[in-house]
Amino acid sequence: FGLLLITLWVAGNFSPSALNWGFHFFGLLPAWYIVVFAACMLVSAWYIVFGKSDILVLGLIKRWEAKPYLIIGAALALFAVFALLLRQKVPLLGDSYILIGNILNTFDGAHSLELYREPLAMYYFYYITALFHLNAYPEIMNAFLIGELILGTGVIINLYFSLKSFVTDTVARVLSFFLVLTGAYMQLFLGYTEIYAVVLFVISLYLLVVSLWMRGKISFMFIPVAFLLIVATHYLTMLLFPSLLYIAYQEYKQHGFRNILIGSVITSALMFIFLVIVNFDLHRFVPYVTHSPFLSFGQLKDDYQAYTMFSVYHAVDLFNVWVLMGFLALLLLFQVILFEWKTMVSSFPVKFLLISVVPVIIFLSMVKYDLGMATDWDVSAPYFFLITFFAVVLFMHQFEMPKMKIILLCVVVTALQSLSWISVNASEEATVTRTKLLFDERLLPREGLSQNTFHLGGYYSSKENAEAMINAWRVYLERYPSDERILQRRINYLQQNGLMTSQRLNSFVDLWLSTNSSNQDVKSDIILNCLNAGYKALQSQDYDESSRLYRLVLKIDPQNPKLCNNIGVSYNRNNVLDSALTWYNESIRIDSGYLNAYENIGKVYLTRGDKTAALAIYHKMTRLNDQSPVGYENLAKVYFQMGDKKKSTEQLKMAARRGSKQAQSILRSQNISW
Numbered sequence: 229f230g231l232l233l234i235t236l237w238v239a240g241n242f243s244p245s246a247l248n249w250g251f252h253f254f255g256l257l258p259a260w261y262i263v264v265f266a267a268c269m270l271v272s273a274w275y276i277v278f279g280k281s282d283i284l285v286l287g288l289i290k291r292w293e294a295k296p297y298l299i300i301g302a303a304l305a306l307f308a309v310f311a312l313l314l315r316q317k318v319p320l321l322g323d324s325y326i327l328i329g330n331i332l333n334t335f336d337g338a339h340s341l342e343l344y345r346e347p348l349a350m351y352y353f354y355y356i357t358a359l360f361h362l363n364a365y366p367e368i369m370n371a372f373l374i375g376e377l378i379l380g381t382g383v384i385i386n387l388y389f390s391l392k393s394f395v396t397d398t399v400a401r402v403l404s405f406f407l408v409l410t411g412a413y414m415q416l417f418l419g420y421t422e423i424y425a426v427v428l429f430v431i432s433l434y435l436l437v438v439s440l441w442m443r444g445k446i447s448f449m450f451i452p453v454a455f456l457l458i459v460a461t462h463y464l465t466m467l468l469f470p471s472l473l474y475i476a477y478q479e480y481k482q483h484g485f486r487n488i489l490i491g492s493v494i495t496s497a498l499m500f501i502f503l504v505i506v507n508f509d510l511h512r513f514v515p516y517v518t519h520s521p522f523l524s525f526g527q528l529k530d531d532y533q534a535y536t537m538f539s540v541y542h543a544v545d546l547f548n549v550w551v552l553m554g555f556l557a558l559l560l561l562f563q564v565i566l567f568e569w570k571t572m573v574s575s576f577p578v579k580f581l582l583i584s585v586v587p588v589i590i591f592l593s594m595v596k597y598d599l600g601m602a603t604d605w606d607v608s609a610p611y612f613f614l615i616t617f618f619a620v621v622l623f624m625h626q627f628e629m630p631k632m633k634i635i636l637l638c639v640v641v642t643a644l645q646s647l648s649w650i651s652v653n654a655s656e657e658a659t660v661t662r663t664k665l666l667f668d669e670r671l672l673p674r675e676g677l678s679q680n681t682f683h684l685g686g687y688y689s690s691k692e693n694a695e696a697m698i699n700a701w702r703v704y705l706e707r708y709p710s711d712e713r714i715l716q717r718r719i720n721y722l723q724q725n726g727l728m729t730s731q732r733l734n735s736f737v738d739l740w741l742s743t744n745s746s747n748q749d750v751k752s753d754i755i756l757n758c759l760n761a762g763y764k765a766l767q768s769q770d771y772d773e774s775s776r777l778y779r780l781v782l783k784i785d786p787q788n789p790k791l792c793n794n795i796g797v798s799y800n801r802n803n804v805l806d807s808a809l810t811w812y813n814e815s816i817r818i819d820s821g822y823l824n825a826y827e828n829i830g831k832v833y834l835t836r837g838d839k840t841a842a843l844a845i846y847h848k849m850t851r852l853n854d855q856s857p858v859g860y861e862n863l864a865k866v867y868f869q870m871g872d873k874k875k876s877t878e879q880l881k882m883a884a885r886r887g888s889k890q891a892q893s894i895l896r897s898q899n900i901s902w
């Protein structure tokens with residue numbers, strides 16, 4: 229198995245791609261990494277197999293077995309060092325940016341905290357963030373690191389004391405303890421910006437409660453309460469419900485219904501108190517489901533899956549996730565099945581764990597990952613902790629000293645595998661490179677590609693790298709040019725952040741025109757952004773840029789005289805009169821009867837002091853539409869300015885007869901009838 233892993237490392241090193249995402253980490257790190265890691269593995273393997281490693285380790289365990297705080301302390305010290313030195317640098321895995329946005333928007337009062345499927349987990353990180361006043365990005369990542377240091381400490385303590393009931397031999401228990409802690413799922417506690425560290429913690433707490441019950445330290449009534457806690461943390465933990473039923477059955481056989489009934493009553497009371505607190509309003513706690521969570525068998529059903537259940541690419545994803553987080557479990561299960569299959573499920577602890585992991589494995593083999601399995605790896609990570617725990621307990625169930633060398637080899641292999649994964653996430657450059665590498669439509673559904681692009685764009689935005697952000701969106705829109713939702717969102721973002729240029733906007737306009745130009749909402753949005761950006765350029769006296777932006781309006785809607793007239797008004801307000809006249813005339817070219825444009829042309833002439841030209845325009849307005857009072861109103865104003873009160877009054881009477889309230893008011897004030 230170790231040689232197989234080295235082979236995979238080498239393959240991933242020379243050809244990193246989305247298809248080997250579970251073991252391509254050395255291809256993203258400096259070249260010396262794989263050399264050092266391979267040397268460490270070979271040297272360690274040689275010493276474990278041919279040296280006296282077992283005697284050395286056995287001596288240490290015997291010396292420390294009466295002082296468990298030393299063992300736990302050593303694990304905590306190593307954990308703290310790794311968490312601080314190899315913390316996640318960029319939140320590009322899972323729904324990190326959405327989670328950050330949810331918390332920060334809640335602090336800003338934009339909305340109440342979205343709970344999704346993980347209410348307690350969400351509240352935990354929200355209040356950690358509030359407690360330390362880290363409610364800004366990137367400072368909020370420190371809140372996650374603090375919260376995960378607390379949770380990781382809890383997991384280590386829970387794990388050590390849980391193993392007392394599942395692994396009876398002291399040496400085997402200590403080895404199991406360190407072995408489980410080497411899994412890649414420990415990345416969740418290294419500043420990882422997601423909620424799944426809480427899920428792993430409550431699963432370890434559930435194991436501890438069951439362990440204490442097995443040893444007779446606590447009553448069964450605490451187990452349903454613990455189970456309620458893990459379900460409230462994340463609804464997916466309901467997968468462990470069969471294990472609760474199995475424990476309840478064992479309790480019934482030993483002590484009858486009494487404790488089961490008490491536990492059920494306590495759990496029900498806690499649920500009722502919760503309902504009272506939320507005023508029986510559960511809509512925040514029931515997520516809106518837009519699609520099936522499972523892969524389809526025959527054909528693609530929606531934009532949330534890239535392949536079907538029996539696709540070769542589904543097999544590729546499963547292979548990768550098991551190499552990343554389940555390699556150790558597979559190795560140990562292989563050993564047990566090969567040599568100890570007759571006795572492997574003979575004890576209650578093993579049966580309990582088997583009933584716990586079987587639904588999990590089935591679910592993880594069928595579930596649909598919206599962001600792709602590589603990015604959504606964290607969904608399954610807490611459950612691989614449980615699977616690894618099961619495999620280790622099963623392997624250690626009949627512990628013999630020859631197994632120590634196997635366990636030590638497993639510790640080295642798993643630790644190095646996990647360290648390579650953690651090293652990528654601790655490197656900003658490697659993380660960004662890997663994120664781009666995962667944009668593979670064979671494994672990533674359309675919606676996942678959209679969300680991953682959004683996350684990558686968010687990263688570039690935080691770095692104030694507008695060009696890289698825009699390029700990321702452009703790559704996505706070139707793949708899916710008909711995704712008007714993303715097109716619209718990107719245009720709005722550029723406008724709101726002052727990043728809009730005619731060149732950028734023109735590329736989006738071309739995409740829209742080439743796909744589905746019938747969408748009126750997108751059309752209106754693009755036009756509005758063109759007008760806003762053009763006006764800002766105009767205010768900055770960048771007349772060439774404003775002209776380019778305004779010309780895009782004609783590209784989108786070439787037969788709209790009102791838009792052309794409005795553009796002319798913008799130039800007029802900024803005293804760019806020649807450009808204003810050009811756009812007013814463009815409006816008239818489109819619609820020769822558009823009176824607003826004529827009126828505005830007349831205003832330009834008046835601004836220039838050419839009253840004769842203004843009169844000619846306004847007389848033309850009255851000929852074009854004799855029933856409109858507008859032309860007569862303007863004629864009255866011009867004649868009044870010229871000192872010809874008689875003609876001014878005549879034009880006012882004409883306007884008043886055509887319903888002009890203003891003209892009627894003026895005439896009435898002078899006691900003149902019309």
